Amino acid sequence: QVQLVQSGAEVKKPGASVKVSCKASGYTFTAYNIHWVRQAPGQGLEWMGKISPSGGSTTYAQRFQGRVTMTRDTSTNTVYMELSSLRSEDTAVYYCARYPQFDYWGQGTLVTVSS
Amino acid sequence: EIVLTQSPGTLSLSPGETATLSCRASQRVTSTYLAWYQQKPGQAPRLLIYGASSRATGIPDNFSGSGSGTDFTLTISRLEPEDFAVYYCHQYDSSPITFGQGTRLEIK
Numbered sequence: 001q002v003q004l005v006q007s008g009a010e011v012k013k014p015g016a017s018v019k020v021s022c023k024a025s026g027y028t029f030t031a032y033n034i035h036w037v038r039q040a041p042g043q044g045l046e047w048m049g050k051i052s053p054s055g056g057s058t059t060y061a062q063r064f065q066g067r068v069t070m071t072r073d074t075s076t077n078t079v080y081m082e083l084s085s086l087r088s089e090d091t092a093v094y095y096c097a098r099y100p101q102f103d104y105w106g107q108g109t110l111v112t113v114s115s
Numbered sequence: 116e117i118v119l120t121q122s123p124g125t126l127s128l129s130p131g132e133t134a135t136l137s138c139r140a141s142q143r144v145t146s147t148y149l150a151w152y153q154q155k156p157g158q159a160p161r162l163l164i165y166g167a168s169s170r171a172t173g174i175p176d177n178f179s180g181s182g183s184g185t186d187f188t189l190t191i192s193r194l195e196p197e198d199f200a201v202y203y204c205h206q207y208d209s210s211p212i213t214f215g216q217g218t219r220l221e222i223k
Contacts, residue, residue, distance in 0.1 A: 035212070037214075044203065044214055044215070044216045044217050045160065045203055045205075045214040045217075046214070047211055047212040047213065047214070059210065061211050062211065095159055095160075097159075097160075099207070100148075100207065101150055101162055101165040101166075101171070101207075102150065102152070102160070102162060102205070102207075103162045103165075103171060103172075105159035105160060105161075106159065107159060108159055
């Protein structure tokens with residue numbers, strides 16, 4: 001069955017970077033783009049960007065341009081999302097989801113930014 | 116950017132009743148690229164409806180979606196206790212992909 005399994009919770013200090021992984025299984029990894037969506041505590045869903053596992057091309061939401069990097073490793077069927085220059089407002093649960101309909105989601109990774 | 120506005124913000128109903136949730140887009144959205152999700156506390160969103168009106172795998176038939184252009188509706192009939200959650204609409208017609216702010220469906 002299709003699964004997206006994310007890495008565990010992280011606690012980071014302001015200014016640091018975090019790298020979250022999303023390991024796909026149960027389908028052809030290169031056939032579907034993976035998107036990243038975050039959700040701050042008690043808030044709604046915010047799209048961050050996407051990566052094509054087949055060629056590695058990326059598209060980022062404008063507000064994250066320059067701070068986010070999405071990569072993939074086809075040998076392990078894993079995509080990564082790295083967010084740099086963290087601030088307290090980046091405290092959120094980060095999800096990966098499979099495009100097009102976002103039919104499968106990872107379980108979420110809580111990233112806490114605190115001094 | 117397409118802004119999706121959901122209404123009402125909170126909907127209080129009793130089990131057995133019918134919920135009608137609205138999603139209005141600031142620009143026309145191709146129906147093919149409009150989806151609805153359910154989210155419960157501590158869980159990832161779950162796809163309910165895609166293509167504005169197609170139920171995702173395993174979604175019961177008391178969930179239905181309709182609409183076109185800028186106005187879309189999610190209807191949940193015969194509410195069950197497990198249906199009380201937050202619901203989001205979502206467009207992936209144009210970049211940036213956007214979500215509505217959510218409608219909280221609570222037990223009256």
